[in-house]
Amino acid sequence: MTNDTERTHRFNELAEAYSTDLYRYAMWKCGNDALAKDLVQETFLRAWRALDSLKDVKAAKSWLITILRREYARTFERKVPPFTDLDKVTVEDNDELKPDERTERDLLRKGILKLDSKYRDPLLLQVVFGHSCAEISEQLGISKSAVMTQLFRAREKLKTQMQKDGVTGNVHELF
């Protein structure tokens, strides 16, 4: 293979391996599907340009997340987009959900978007990417104990929010 072909092949492998998770992360991070798509595209555009600097393929996931987080901070943090109507976002594997399960899932999703980013960010890294606490610590530049505290509180807040919304029948609340 020529260098260009090899490079393209390597890039496409990264896209296939990580674009879905990066989209999910971006979607829950910014709460807007169109913006999430832009973020992921911009992330891969930058990754394509800097691909030669990625020496260790094992570091690719963290590398791409870093690019996306930086791009998010750079471009969108000052302009908070409106949250997407989650009903418009395609949801995987939802056909078998019973009505009460669907309600619970919707409450959970709305709860995720309501979380402060300091709780949401480590939670997404763990749930979407399967990062360990140590990996999250490295990614966010905070101590492992702080990560664990934030993860614990994130889940507690979600449970509390779900109970509150569930009790008050707040399923259709708009953001």
Place this chain on the structure above:
Amino acid sequence: MSMNFSEFKKLIGADPLNRDAETLRARLSSPEFEAAATEAEEFEEKLQAAVLVSPPDDLLNQIKGISQQPVQRRSWVPLALAASLLVFVGAAGLVWKQSHQWDSVEDYVVDHYSHDGNAVLAKAGEKSPDQAIAKILTQLDARATEQLAGLITFIKFCPTPDGRGAHMVVSTDQGPVTIIYMPEVQALDGEEVRFDQMHASLVNLEHGSAAIIGNQSQNFDRLVVMVRNSLKTGLVDA
């Protein structure tokens, strides 16, 4: 020493799928611990299902299309990407950008300066507060040394052929001079552009580039050196 129930709850609340020996040992130590762990796992299963949103069907193909771009052409974001970003940024300057495609950095510099160079010069006054300078440059992963920051009399974000940049005016002993910082654009270092009684010098930086623009009577030799040494970036090109 074995962990108490409160410690265990915090541990599995932070990492419900934790399977290390100490956690397992604690889990098996009493029905109360086991019930809490099971509950945490059930919640985790719901959480993992809740975040499963599907990306748009065309996303992967669009990403793969990126690899058709020449590697060295750092300057141009695909029009479709730029246009969709503009929807969210919505600044007037970006609307201007949307209506322009430049064949080169030189074209962009001439077009940009013709668009609002004089208007920006007219806004420049006394020295800009250091905080205002730092606020803008930090968001571009950049910083100016005290020497350069001390000369800046106006600064704002501006569109560049690739992402945001900064449009600055600096005060020199030859009068005000415009600097356009383009963090994601590479230029031909030392290139000179002449237009409408003006001239621009392009400077390649550690990351990105800058255009120094003034009238043709102004000499930029010292300013080029200062910009090269003073406009630093913390951007790891990722």
